[in-house]
Amino acid sequence: MSAKQNGVHALKLITTITNKYPTFRDEPLKTPYRWLEGRRHDDGAEGLWRIHDTLYDLTDFVERHPGGRDWIQWTKGTDITELFETHHITTRAEGLLPKFKVREAKQPRNVRLSFKDNGFYRTLKRRVRDKLPELDKSPIKTSNLIIDSLLGAAFMFSFLAIKFNSYLLAVACALCVNWTVISAHNYFHQKDNWRMRLFNLAFFSYREWRISHAMSHHHYANSILDLEISYFEPFLCWLPNPETKGVVKRFGAWIYGPLVYSMLCLAEFAKRLVESIQTGKSSFFADDMIAFALPTFMYLVDSSSVLNVLKLWFFIVLVASFAFALIGLNAAHHHPEIFHSGDEIPDEIDFGVYQIATVIDRSDIKGSHFAVLTHFGDHCLHHMFPTLDHGILPQLYPIFHETCNEFETVYRECNWLRHIISQHQQLARVESRTYDPRAKFT
Template structure:
């Protein structure tokens, strides 16, 4: 057992199996979670096992969510993705038996706790809120999608670098906005995420089922996939002094290669182990195809301009995403002391620092991962309506001694780099600092 494997996560009582893999992907994460959760090929919610096999194709949110989570503990994912009481009432129909072993996860979602209390208030609030902002969300996304293709085509037609940079920026914004849609039931807009060469299918695993449920922990795939180049965990077991400072220098290169590395990893995994490519991977080729059709450039020239556009988009995406909410020395990362109240909702708040300079702008919120804490707590809700939930959110935070940190973008960037350098755990748990 390595020094790393001797560590136990603050939210689970064992070292995640997937982290022993030399080839960490969304799919190796799934395999490891199945081994760790030991649900006998069924689905676990709290202390019961269920068989949803016959419900896979009838699930209103699409078959993906149930099919890809088979054999795992989906307690937190089930709670976060179902605000209404209907799904909970249906569970009895699919119950097989009580689980024989306790959950390996130490977080809780109990009646009367923070998350259940907040969810009940949000459930009532959703009956009276204004849903018009959801239409504006769709319009913004449609505009971003159109602008991405327009600038990509114009950059090839006029052979202009500035237009290529703008195309990259809009591709970045489109990708972030599309993330709003792949958290929800299947829809055509989630496919536009694939224009980046990433794939919403693997991101539903790495982002929605891993990062959203277990942020800033050993189980967070969006931490482990950047190691050893970027490591935010405050432990010398994961980063040497050289890595701490080297990460500051290598960061911009990692940002620029984020998109390309994703498809390279999927191709490599498909060749070495099992196929994880999908028909919708070809969507990423639609941008260079339109550039070829609408210009007189050769195939090689178009590929060069497309790669430039993609690298710009990737850099912007990572610069926004990795400095959006989670990496700052004052918030919880595995290894830090954790609060006595193990409520999953409070854990989400304790691992997030919101962007204060985005509030009030639906465009900036949608394109820069704004209202991040509420999005983590209720990922299936459109970003456009999240601001209306703040009164209930703050009321519940006050009751349970929670505190949502907010910083401006520059402060986030500084904080993220401080976190890369930090190798000493915080000894004072969240909730004790306010």
């Protein structure tokens, strides 16, 4: 651990969410696999899989895991408590655990989020479990139709853009690419399926995002364990740290932020390329070639100019990247009244209450299946139950609101414009706040 991590900068960021400052967090090149390696140093899993205070050996279950082998294979040597709780709503997986038990862990959990049986999250999960058989599953087919149609539209507009050499049609293509990628996020949370691979359409990697998003961000949003916070540093700094957040970082991001948005997709590709060179091990897989599907198609339908295809495709990627970041970074998490590491929060906070503390949902897209799927909607419920299709989440609001009222926890919403304004206010914020679950949203 560096001197900086041991010094005042680290202390300013440590909260009751973690006992230790994350190993490798301040390395210049932050990658999902390095994040997992840091968890192996910090989690006290002793080379096994830790769930709460018990160690399990899931080696023989890797190939039999219904959700896919990657979830188990990648997490060996880490604490998977949050991952296990949120990805298994029924009790079936819990019933299988005893056969894999090795022993109790030797040290307390590093992450200080609680899952008490009578707490908010487990109470809500029991109610959701009881509600599942009654849910209307037909919206799942609508989700499938939406993403399939968006994929078809992306190819159609790419064809028209190259045929008419139109940058306006290229913008339409880019929007469809962006919406397809965001919709694919719905699927990489679920068991392995072909639609999750559409996330790779614009140089992203569903594999890496299963770690950085599903394992890191979803459970530890806005904390020092959240890769989607540390990835953007030092360019976009949302954590309120006056020791490291000078005037340029606070207000310069308002100006250069759009450039960061536009380069996000290409930066993801560059990061994996650098990682491959540094480690001598490729970070690329065969399905990463999906990123070249559109330009290949454009060349096949109009091979008169390779340069023109490349120019239009590059433009499509930049616009899609900008749209993805504009939607994603202003979706739910960055508002001055939302908890960020550096703020005060109740000790040993319930996992579900923590999710509410780090989210303000978008009110302007509620009720629209298309808008929710393509704009990271119903964000709070999605964080708590990520394996459920976005289409069926609205049916859970009655029991969610009931649980919030019972535990005196305020669920918050605002429109997108307020999110965009507030996200920039959060970039400038350096003072610490105290989160009170019962406080009214202002």
